[in-house]
Amino acid sequence: MLEALYIEFIGDTLYWACVHIMQVVGDKTGMGYQLANLVIFIFLQPGLILLFFILWRREKRKSIASVINQKDN
16 A cells, blocks of 8 residues: 555656656747647657667668678678
8 A cells, every 4th residue: 555655656746847847848948838748749759769760770780781791701
C-alpha cells in the first residue's frame, strides 16, 4: 500500500514538474504552453525518433558491409 502511494507521488511530482517546464518553455519562446506542447510532442519528438532510426539503420548497414568485406579478404 505504501509503495503504491510512493509511486503515485513520484508520478504526480514528475508530471507537474514537466508541466512547469512546458510552461516555462512556452513563456520564454512566446508560444504559450499549448503551442510549445504541440511543437515538442507532435513535431520535435517524432522527428528525433525518425532521425535516430535512420542513423541506426545506416550504421547497421555499414557494420554488415564491413563484416562481409572482412570475410571476402
